[in-house]
Structures are given as C-alpha cells and as structure tokens.
Amino acid sequence: MSITYKTPASFSGFSCLGGDCEDTCCRNWEIKLDRQHFDLLSDVMSKDEHGKSMFEQYIRLNESSITSDHDYAFIRMGLNGYCAMLDDKGLCSIHANHGASVLGDVCTMFPRVISRCGNTLELSGALSCPEVVRNCIDEELPLKVKRFKAADLPRSKNYPIQRELSNLEDDFYSENFSLIREKFMEVIANEKYELETRLYVIANLANKISTFYHRGCKEPVAGQIQQTISELSSNDFVLKLGTLIKEYDAETPISMIVVHSILSIKLQQAEDENISKFYEKIIHDYDANNDNATEVLAENLNKIRSKLDKNTQKYIDKAITRYIINCLYREWFVSMPDPFTYVQMLLVRMAILRSLIYLDLGRENISEQAIIKQKIVYVMYNFARNIDQNMEFLKVVYNALSEQGMMNFDFSLAFIRIN
Numbered sequence: 001m002s003i004t005y006k007t008p009a010s011f012s013g014f015s016c017l018g019g020d021c022e023d024t025c026c027r028n029w030e031i032k033l034d035r036q037h038f039d040l041l042s043d044v045m046s047k048d049e050h051g052k053s054m055f056e057q058y059i060r061l062n063e064s065s066i067t068s069d070h071d072y073a074f075i076r077m078g079l080n081g082y083c084a085m086l087d088d089k090g091l092c093s094i095h096a097n098h099g100a101s102v103l104g105d106v107c108t109m110f111p112r113v114i115s116r117c118g119n120t121l122e123l124s125g126a127l128s129c130p131e132v133v134r135n136c137i138d139e140e141l142p143l144k145v146k147r148f149k150a151a152d153l154p155r156s157k158n159y160p161i162q163r164e165l166s167n168l169e170d171d172f173y174s175e176n177f178s179l180i181r182e183k184f185m186e187v188i189a190n191e192k193y194e195l196e197t198r199l200y201v202i203a204n205l206a207n208k209i210s211t212f213y214h215r216g217c218k219e220p221v222a223g224q225i226q227q228t229i230s231e232l233s234s235n236d237f238v239l240k241l242g243t244l245i246k247e248y249d250a251e252t253p254i255s256m257i258v259v260h261s262i263l264s265i266k267l268q269q270a271e272d273e274n275i276s277k278f279y280e281k282i283i284h285d286y287d288a289n290n291d292n293a294t295e296v297l298a299e300n301l302n303k304i305r306s307k308l309d310k311n312t313q314k315y316i317d318k319a320i321t322r323y324i325i326n327c328l329y330r331e332w333f334v335s336m337p338d339p340f341t342y343v344q345m346l347l348v349r350m351a352i353l354r355s356l357i358y359l360d361l362g363r364e365n366i367s368e369q370a371i372i373k374q375k376i377v378y379v380m381y382n383f384a385r386n387i388d389q390n391m392e393f394l395k396v397v398y399n400a401l402s403e404q405g406m407m408n409f410d411f412s413l414a415f416i417r418i419n
C-alpha cells in the first residue's frame with residue numbers, strides 16, 4: 001500500500017531559526033528519552049570526562065512504575081530551567097558534537113508532529129514554536145495542504161508517529177474520524193461567516209453527533225452522520241445560529257470566571273512560567289487584584305473589543321481561525337470520548353487565548369499590524385507551551401469543568417462569546 005505524505009502549506013517551508021529565534025524550545029519541559037537514544041547518548045558522552053559528568057547529572061531513568069522504551073529516561077533541566085546541554089549560544093552541544101542521530105525523538109523532531117491516518121502520513125507543527133505560529137497565522141488559505149518527503153525530515157527513517165487510527169473493523173469511531181474532522185475544519189475555515197458563528201456551528205454539530213457517534217459506538221444508521229452534517233451546516237441554519245449569538249446576553253461573565261480561575265491555578269502551580277508572569281502583569285495593569293477581578297477584567301475586555309478597529313478585529317479572528325484549524329489537524333478528537341468533549345475543551349482553551357490577546361492589546365493603543373502580530377505570536381506560543389500542550393494541566397481543567405457541570409452544550413456559547 002502506497003503512502004501519501006501531506007502537510008499544511010503553512011508548515012511546508014518550516015525551518016528552525018536556531019540562534020536567531022527569540023526563544024529556545026529547550027527549557028521548562030520534561031524531555032522524554034527513548035531506550036535506543038539513551039544508550040546512544042550514554043555511549044558517546046562517556047568518551048570524555050565532561051560529557052560523562054553531564055550525562056550522570058542531567059539524564060535520569062524514568063522511575064515510574066508504568067514506563068516503556070518510549071519514555072525510558074528524561075533529560076532534566078538545569079536550575080535556571082534551561083537544558084544543561086545548551087552551549088553559550090543557546091544551541092544544543094550534543095547536536096554540535098555528535099550530530100542529530102544520537103538525539104531522542106523529541107529533540108530531533110520538535111516542533112514536528114507526525115500522525116498516520118489510514119494510508120496518509122500527516123505532518124503538522126506545534127504552536128509552542130514561535131516560528132510555527134508566525135507561519136500559521138499568516139497563511140491565507142488555511143485548508144491548503146502540500147506533499148512532503150520523508151527525506152526532508154530531520155530523521156528520514158524510524159521517525160516517531162505520534163498517533164494513528166485504529167484498524168479494528170468494528171471501531172466505527174475511528175472509521176468516521178476523517179469525515180467529521182474534515183467538516184469541522186471546513187466550517188471553521190469558511191471566513192464569509194463571523195468567527196463566533198462558525199464556532200457555534202461546530203459546537204452544535206459536535207453536540208448532536210456525539211449522541212450516536214462516540215468511543216465504542218455501534219455502526220451509525222446508513223447516512224446518519226452525513227444527514228446530520230448536512231442539516232446542521234446548511235447556510236440557513238448557520239445564519240440562524242448567527243442570529244442567536246447576537247441575541248446572547250449573559251447576566252454574569254461566565255467565560256471570564258472560568259478563564260480567570262484557570263489562569264489563577266496556573267499562577268499558583270507555576271509562577272515562573274511565561275504565561276503566569278504575563279497574566280500576573282495583566283492583573284496588575286488592570287488593577288484586578290481584588291474579589292471583583294473577573295468583573296473588572298470582563299468589563300475591560302468588552303470595552304477593548306468594542307473599540308478595536310475592523311482591521312485589527314479581522315486580523316485577530318484570522319489568527320484564532322488558524323489556531324483552531326491547527327489544533328483540529330494536529331490533535332485528533334478521537335483521543336476524547338466523543339467529538340463534543342473535544343470541541344468544548346477547545347472552546348475553553350480558545351477563550352483563554354482570545355482573552356489574553358484582547359487584554360494584552362488593550363494595554364496600549366496599537367494599530368500597526370506588525371506589532372499586533374508580534375504580540376499575538378508571543379501570547380500564542382507561550383500559551384501553547386504552558387497550557388495548551390500541557391496534558392496534565394488540561395486534565396485538571398477538564399475535571400474542574402466537569403465537576404461544575406460545564407462540559408455541557410449550555411455553556412458553549414459563553415466560551416464562544418468570552419464576555
């Protein structure tokens with residue numbers, strides 16, 4: 001069976017900036033090391049005393065009772081939060097001295113994510129890299145894909161495949177994944193409708209479909225999925241949902257209550273992370289250090305949105321649109337119990353991201369698109385690093401929302417409106 005290789009056009013020309021990047025991907029993360037590359041590193045670093053000392057000090061076996069060859073060991077960060085293997089130019093000394101072949105999968109492939117969908121290998125980029133964010137939000141046609149060659153990857157053989165669909169004959173959840181995902185992305189990419197309308201469409205669609213399409217589901221009745229998609233994404237129905245959104249008027253700032261609560265937890269757990277420091281500065285600048293923090297922030301956010309010029313609002317919506325499409329393409333909703341659970345969590349994450357972008361821009365009177373882009377890039381890649389791709393933290397968020405009964409379609413519109 002021949003394999004097709006495809007990647008979003010925005011990622012097809014990606015190239016690491018190395019020392020020219022405004023940040024480094026080698027900090028504040030737990031870097032997994034597979035068994036093969038642990039052994040390779042042990043061999044090459046033991047050839048001199050300095051390398052041997054660095055290996056013994058910073059590379060640790062995974063002592064968890066549940067482990068595998070994939071996460072056999074970890075590279076421990078230094079006291080300053082940066083990888084101790086970086087040289088004085090902020091570049092990897094292991095790569096410089098021994099080449100890429102001895103590096104683990106994470107170090108070699110980041111920010112690349114490879115997934116297998118049937119006979120197609122999909123290459124995507126993690127938004128925790130600022131260069132990926134820049135390329136992503138600049139893309140004019142968000143659904144455009146290109147072919148890539150395995151030979152162009154940092155490792156052309158034995159490259160890690162992060163996820164792939166089940167090939168079980170009775171796994172109807174996986175079997176219909178491509179159809180549902182394609183419709184979600186198609187709806188979000190249709191920028192003739194307002195962003196909030198598009199978000200409401202996929203939330204409603206995911207909610208309806210999840211009643212019969214979910215993990216462990218039986219084979220859907222012939223045409224059931226296609227019929228539901230057709231009914232809930234028709235032009236007339238989309239316009240109806242757009243009208244409902246305009247009529248939405250929450251008595252309490254539900255979204256900001258959730259956003260502030262989540263970011264406050266992050267502040268308590270990891271005050272040294274960039275997104276925590278960023279939010280702490282926002283709280284200070286808006287004088288929201290009191291019991292009325294959510295009301296103060298919600299009021300300022302609404303003022304900022306109402307005062308933004310159309311071009312700036314359009315640019316923010318464009319960036320968020322591409323963020324969502326990147327998530328839908330790179331992440332797979334079949335990792336969740338049903339499509340709605342995935343979409344609701346995506347709406348919550350997006351509410352946090354949009355709130356941070358608006359509140360950041362509201363601190364200054366900015367109209368130059370280049371500066372706006374720079375600010376969005378900073379917020380988005382740090383949000384991705386510290387929250388969006390931190391699965392342990394997202395589990396905390398999910399559990400908290402579930403306990404409050406917010407993993408429910410009744411709350412979707414509140415997260416979409418972010419007021």
